[in-house]
Amino acid sequence: xxxxxxxxxxxxxxxVAPSGPFDRATFERGLAVVSSMGFxxxxxxRIFSRWRYLAGPDExxxxxxEEAVADPETTALWCARGGYGATRLLGSLSLRTLVSRPKxxxxxxxxxxxxxxxxxxxxxxxxxxxxxxxxxxxxxVLDRLRRALLSAQPPAPLAxxxxxxxxxxxxxxxxxxxxxxxxxxxAGTPYLPSLSGAVLxxxxxxERPYRIDRMWxxxxxxxAFDGLRGVAVGDLVRCEEPEGDYSALDVVEDLCRELGVPAxxxxxxxxxxxxxxxxxxxxxxxxxxxxxxxFLEGAVA
Numbered sequence: 001x002x003x004x005x006x007x008x009x010x011x012x013x014x015x016v017a018p019s020g021p022f023d024r025a026t027f028e029r030g031l032a033v034v035s036s037m038g039f040x041x042x043x044x045x046r047i048f049s050r051w052r053y054l055a056g057p058d059e060x061x062x063x064x065x066e067e068a069v070a071d072p073e074t075t076a077l078w079c080a081r082g083g084y085g086a087t088r089l090l091g092s093l094s095l096r097t098l099v100s101r102p103k104x105x106x107x108x109x110x111x112x113x114x115x116x117x118x119x120x121x122x123x124x125x126x127x128x129x130x131x132x133x134x135x136x137x138x139x140x141v142l143d144r145l146r147r148a149l150l151s152a153q154p155p156a157p158l159a160x161x162x163x164x165x166x167x168x169x170x171x172x173x174x175x176x177x178x179x180x181x182x183x184x185x186x187a188g189t190p191y192l193p194s195l196s197g198a199v200l201x202x203x204x205x206x207e208r209p210y211r212i213d214r215m216w217x218x219x220x221x222x223x224a225f226d227g228l229r230g231v232a233v234g235d236l237v238r239c240e241e242p243e244g245d246y247s248a249l250d251v252v253e254d255l256c257r258e259l260g261v262p263a264x265x266x267x268x269x270x271x272x273x274x275x276x277x278x279x280x281x282x283x284x285x286x287x288x289x290x291x292x293x294x295f296l297e298g299a300v301a
Contacts, residue, residue, distance in 0.1 A: 001119075001122055001123065001124050001174065001281040001282070002099065002102055002122050002123050002124065003102075003124045003152070003282075003297070003298070003299065003300055003301035004075075004076075004102035004103055004104040004123065004124065004125075004299070004300055004301065005075065005102065005104075005300060005301055006149070006150055006151060006152050006300035006301060007039065007075050007076060007104070007149045007150055007300070008075075008150070009038040009039075009150070010038060010039070010040065011039055011040065011074075011075045011076075012039070012040040012041075012042045012073050012074045012075070013034065013039050013040070013041055013042065013074055013075060013076040013077075013078050014042055014043065014068035014071055014074040014076065014077050014078065014103075015031070015034075015041050015042065015043035015047065015078050015079075015080055015131055016043075016047065016064060016065050016068050016077050016078070016079055016080065017047040017055035017056070017061065017064070017079070017080040017081065018055075018061050018065055018079060018085060018086045018089055018110075018111070018114065019054070019055060019079070019081060019082050019083040019084055019085040019086050019109075019110040019111065020053055020054060020055055020081055020082065020083020020084055020085055020110070021048075021049075021050040021053075021054065021055045021081075021083070022055065022080050022081040022083075022132050023132065024048065026132045026135065027080060027081075027131060027132050029134070029135035030080075030130075030131035030132050030133070030134040030135055031131065032135070033134040033135055033137075033142065034078070034131065034134065037142070037145075037146045037149070038146075039076075039149075041078070041131075042071070042073075042074055043080075044064055044067070046060060046064055047064060047080060053083065053084055053085070054083075054084070054085045054088075055080070055081070055083075055085065058085075058088050058089060058092075061085065061089060062089050062092055062093065065077075065089065065093060066093070066094065066097075069094070069097055069098050069101075069103065070097070074103065075103055075104065076103055076104040076105070076106055076149070077098075077103050077104070077105050077106065078106045078107065078130075078131055079105075079106065079107030079111045079114075079130045079131070080130060080131045080132060081130050081131070081132045082107065082108065082109025082110035082111055082130055082179075083109070083110050084110055085110065086110050086111060086112075086113040086114050086182075087110075087113045087182070087185060087186075090113060090114075090117055090189075090191050093117075095117055095118060095121055096121070098118060098123065099118065099121050099122060099123045102123055104124075104125065104126055104149070104299060104300055105118055105123075105125040105126065106125070106126045106128055106129075106130075106149075106277075107127075107128070107129075107130045108127050108128060108129065108130065108178060108179065108269075108270065108275065109130070109178075109179050109182070109205075109270075109271065110179070110182055111127075111130065111178070112127075112177070112178030112179040112182040112183050113182050113185075113186065113191065115127060115178055115280050116176070116178070116182075116183060116186055116191055116192055116193055117186075117191040119176055119193040119280055119281045120190070120191055120192060120193040120194075122281075123281065124279055124280060124281035124282055124297075124299050124300075125279070125280050125281060125299065126148055126149070126277050126278075126279055126280070126299040127178050127201070127269070127277065127278050127279075127280050128145055128148070128275065128276075128277030128278070129141065129145065129275050129277070133275060136273070137274070137275060138274060141274060141275060141276055141277070144156070144276055144277055145277045148277045148279065148298065148299050148300070149299075149300065150300075151298060151300070152298050152300050152301050153298055154282075154295040154296055154297055154298050155277075155278070155279070155295045155298060156295075157292050157293060157294045157295065158267055158268070158269075158276055158278065158292070158293045158295075159267075159291060159292050159293075160264055160265060160266030160267045160268075160291035160292070160293075161266055161268055162266050162291075163264060163265075163266045163290070163291025163292075164249065164253075164264065164265040164266050164291070165263075165264055165288050165289055165291065166231070166233070166252065166253040166256045166257070166263035166264060166265055166288065167231075167253075167256050167257055167259075167260065167261060167262050167263040167288060168262065168288055168289055169230075169261070169262030169288055169289070170230075170262055170285065170286060170287050170288065170289075171199055171229040171230025171261060171262045171285070171286045171288075172199075172229065172283065172284070172285045172286075172296075173197045173198045173199045173229045173230065173283065173284070174197070174198045174199070174281055174282065174283055174284075175198070175199050175201055175232075175278065175279065175280055175281070175282055175283075175284045175293075176193045176195060176198050176199075176200060176201070176280055176281065177200045177201035177202050177280070178201060178202070178203070178280070179202075179203060179204055179205075179270070180202040180203065180204045180207070180212065180215050180216070181204055181207055181211075181215060183202070183219075184215035184216070184218050184219050187218055187219055187222040187224055188222060192224060193281075194227075195224055195225060195226070195227065195228045196226060196227030196228070197227055197229060198227075198228060198229060199228075199229055199230040199231070199232060199284055199286050200225075200228055200230070200231050200232070201232050201234060201267075201269065201278065201280070202231065202232075202233055202234065203233070203234030203235045203236065203269055203270030203271065204235075204236055204237070204239060204270070204271070205235070205236075205237040205238060205239070205270070205271035206237070206238050206239065207236075207239050207248075208239065208240075208241055208248075209239065209240070209241050209244070209246065209247070209248045209250075209251040210241075210251075212236075212239065212248055212251055212252060213251055213255065216252075216255050217255075220259070225259060228259070228261055229261055229262070230261050230262040230263060230286040230288070231256050231259070231261060231262075231263035231264075231286075232263075232264060232265075232267055232284075232286055232293055233249070233252055233263065233264065233265035233266070233267065234267045234268070234269035234270040234272075235268070235269065235270035235271050235272035235275075236248045236249060236252070236270075237270065237271040237272055249265055252265065253265075262286055262288040263288055264286065264287075264288040264289075264291045266291060267293060277299075278293070278295070279295065279297065279298055279299035280299075282295060282296070282297035282298065282299060283295075283296040283297045284296060
């Protein structure tokens with residue numbers, strides 16, 4: 001896997017909006033956090049466009065993405081928000097340009113589609129807070145995020161809190177995944193990275209247990225889990241069945257047991273109040289018994 005160059009203090013970063021529209025005030029607070037980390041956010045006012053549930057028409061979002069990729073003065077592509085819309089752009093983005101002149105992609109949720117696409121083409125990325133989420137993150141997340149951007153050293157191990165062992169064992173491999181709903185929609189497309197020999201990270205929000213089962217079953221039927229070595233489960237926010245006598249995690253546990261690979265849940269990654277950054281396309285070691293994810297590589301070079 002190719003690791004993009006690390007950022008340096010004072011570097012300019014491109015803020016992009018490939019998905020949904022966002023709140024201006026929350027965005028401004030996020031920009032202040034980016035600046036406080038020692039970086040200079042750069043964006044075009046066209047990212048404030050709105051078209052239905054998107055941050056502007058496809059052609060406008062695509063143009064801004066391509067301009068950011070081509071900008072020789074910026075070192076990262078930091079997404080303003082998730083929502084929906086990134087998958088609409090995949091077929092027309094020049095992803096090879098980003099791989100040949102690597103910049104670090106940062107974001108989560110709907111950005112999972114972009115992570116998967118660049119990971120499938122051999123480029124590492126950083127699953128972490130979008131700009132509009134930054135001002136609500138605790139200091140330990142922001143410190144970990146800054147370190148991930150500036151240093152090629154592997155991040156400190158991430159502990160599941162509270163840890164829940166789903167299937168005992170350990171697994172080592174490249175880490176891929178993100179939001180399950182978005183990741184599962186890529187099955188059958190050229191944008192899904194191979195999970196053979198990999199560890200899958202998954203998280204979600206607002207998906208009832210039967211939908212999680214359906215998405216998981218779709219991926220398994222498509223052969224996406226062939227050769228998968230382990231599963232690390234992040235936040236499952238508002239994913240419970242109303243008045244159900246089982247939890248979303250109970251369903252995920254059953255699915256992991258059927259698959260028979262080491263799996264643990266409780267990692268503070270995703271749509272919860274704490275969203276720790278993790279490098280995708282980097283080698284990790286999952287210890288399901290201990291509930292830890294050890295990073296053997298960082299996101300940047």
